[in-house]
Amino acid sequence: MPLVAGKIPSPKARTAVRAFLFVAELTLLLPLSLACHQIPEGRTAIESVTISGTSGREEKEIRDGIATREPARLLGVLPTGFVYDYELFDEATLERDLARVERQLRRRGYYEAKVRAARVIVEGEDRVKVEIEVDKGPLVLVRKVETNGLSGLPFDAASRALEVNPLRAGDPFDEDVYEEAESDVSNALADYGYAYVRTQGTAKVDLAEHAAIVTLTVSPGPRAVYGDIKIEGLEELPEGPIRRTLGLRPGARYSRKDLEQARAALFDLGVFSKVEVIPDLKDPSVTEIPISVRVTEAPQRSVTAGVGATLDVLRLGVNGRLGWTHRNFLGGLRELSVSTRPGLTFFPTRITNWEDWNAPTAIFAENALLISLEQPSFLEGRTRGFVDVGYNVYPLLYPLADSSSPESERVIGYNELTFSLGVRRTFFSRLMPTSLSMNWRSNFPFTYQGYLSDICDSDDPGDHCGLDDVLVAYPELLTDFDLRDDPISPTKGLFLSNSLQVAIPALGGQLEDIRIRPEARFFVPLDYGRRLILASRATVGFVFPQNYGTALQGAVADPTSVDVVRDQHRLLFRAFYSGGPQSNRGYPYQRIGPQGPIGFLLPENQRCTGALDAQPTECLRPLGGFSLWEASVELRYRIAGPWGAVLFVDASNVTEELFTFDFMAPHISVGPGLRYQSPVGPIRVDLGMRVPGLQRLGDTDSDFPDISEIAPYNSQNWYDGLVLHVLIGEAY
Template structure:
């Protein structure tokens, strides 16, 4: 991308009252004390206003958002899981949860009570065991869900877990890799090793990820029709599991016709140049992902979808020629930017506004032109390492122009 940027910054002080500048030196101390008292008064009033606002908000919440525990039911005040050592995150996997608190203090305000249900708790014990199995603990048992009644309407729940010994992943096996392509075989085995570490507790999510990674390693080598099936043999006696992946690579494929839909008034030639995909080139799923990101990087599309059209020949074999259908959704080409902010750091303190305009197809060719104007006030010499009252207010303006041209190389 080529860019051109121009910036202009102007700073000048406002005029001050000369009488203050020529005041006697002896008046500075009383003025400083008065300024300190005045600042303290302002701070106190701000704190009082904030407290009053919080009190008003809480009062409105009490009047409009109070909830009651249903008659004959109990609110869940706390849920504890005992024995959770090797696996974490169980609290997010169960449906029985403690009643939420408003501002971390009050239950039943704005938020409804979480009501105890013994059938839900029973299902939660099964959820805990299922979650442990997915993490390689096939002998884990949620053996009790104990309920402690604090009174007639409040309970505390305790779930006891026995994790057991985990099942460890052994070296996986890949069957059916292309015999005449040693690079593809190495890539597939490397993907398996990354996704499923050996002698670690079996993880079902990583097992599924390994299957996807093995397929990706093949589609990046041109095997667009690759199919990967998986199975895992679990030995509970020895606490070991051997994952097996069966591969049907299919033929090495090449790109067919490449069509682009949804461009509207945008120039197709520039988009094709950015995608850099050519009919007859070897299929590469990683290249398709890169092309999608390059198209989105133009800033003129809200979405870009590249779909390989896999098909079969007349005799039912996978067709080695894979057409590509690219569907784009143009974004807004022109946009305004209006805002503001405060900057407080070791260099300066400033209050500024921002107004800008950008065009993502400036005079055609997918050029991006933007202009940003940032006027502001600098409170001198106030900054992080110099907390003092400002003595000067400086005007500052910054203008930025930028033109970006898509590369043709």
């Protein structure tokens, strides 16, 4: 939800930027300065802790496991005591830490590890440096792994137990891995019905040979099935849909994994604040395991409300938000939600008018209404059916020409109706959310001011000059594969997604195309405490149109002709664009791509015909394209508490060619950002800057101008390339 996103003009806007940065600096530094800490009288602070003789993961584990710690520094630079408290030195604590160091290294297979020296160096009156020198000694390796007790088990169960064992001959004898082996083997057999399985490990370590022989003894017990399944804690909710979602039936083979998936499926219904699925394993002789499902109902009805504002290169607007949700509508756990976002746009007030601020000459009303109904246990227990109905009304806004009169500008708006009908389900233990839906989208143009007939200078007020209604009907398959540790603020993992749409006229639409957009995101922690995260994102997009797109086959002689207007109007709803706070942060929203005159958006008092390079800048708008690529890298640092900072590099381009990428115009943007973890999600402030010389690297075969060739985006002044974004939610 963008709050601010726009180009910062010069020179007055540069003053505004400096003022903003000054206020931001005061906002950050004032509370930090008040949080300065002092060294208690008579105590000594630790200046640094140096550990030699080990490195990498081992050193990080040692540092995290001892109480004699290095002081934390804000961003690794600001001095101790500025934000974080001092770490105080204690001799007895250091003695205990030296024993911890040896124990930690022994857990990693260094059974002869010794702390050779520990030095405390006095630095001034109240500070010391601590140096710890370690001799790890030789590493103990696993010589042999034996697993007993599997001979009487079915082949598939025994094979799985051997497969999940992480211990292998030749590996370091790591005690954590040894303990994981016991639990992994037990869990694997528990998924094959052995509810009472126990695995006992023994290890013989030969220090002379620096080798270990590991024996795992498995006691599988009897094979079990589910017995009676009781659901406890229901008050208002019906039991039938909950049992179907649970997906467990008496007599089915016992599986620890199935029990966990059942618990997750119930929690995903959104109607419980707590879910427990507990097998009764008290008596090992019982082969029909009773299952207790204990739930705590959450409130079934909720209301949300809020207000917001938008100030960017396109508009100044205010909006409200009101939502109502019933999670057991008419029984059966049906979830009905209604939300509306009414708003007002004050035209033509916007950021680009700072140098010559214009008061509003008109107020445009807008709204976004969505009604959604979901039915759990649709078709089968874990599948949800849904129906979404939406109605939106909004203006289509673009930057105004300097010479234009806001009162005479034609402003087009849309009444938009949407309808979606589909199913969604998660697969592979919630790792792969998938939805399949049928969608209809209808857009009916009108004017907030002016007349559609003015597009082609028609005398008939009812003539839309090719700006006809657009109806798109398409099935859509959405698939995700989510291995992130946190969906809101991830620090590690992988996220893959893809959207596949096929617009088919036979289903009631006008357009025919195939639209594909896969995306990949990676998150890698760069330090053991996960304070520094490397995040990256890459996406591509392709549109294969069948009955539109001729307006992108070259410069058009008359952009106001009916055929051109109709084709460009269809592109508006199906083509790709790039730029903005979720894309390339060095550019305003959807500004990157082939540029040219759009017949129904021509500015007043401008002649937008002839060669594209000879037309006024105000005539050139983003036309959209059929091939998209975007890439981004972020370095995220958690400063303290809810505060964080980022450095980012974004690049992207859109071309009019089918299945063609143009990397000669990467539109590279860089910049810093701030993050604040609020209860509604991360609030972020990003300041993007277009890097001079890295917007376009050479000539291309495009018939259309690139955005970097058009004023003011062709400026080589770094301050003309600043774009400020303030939003809720991470960029990705």
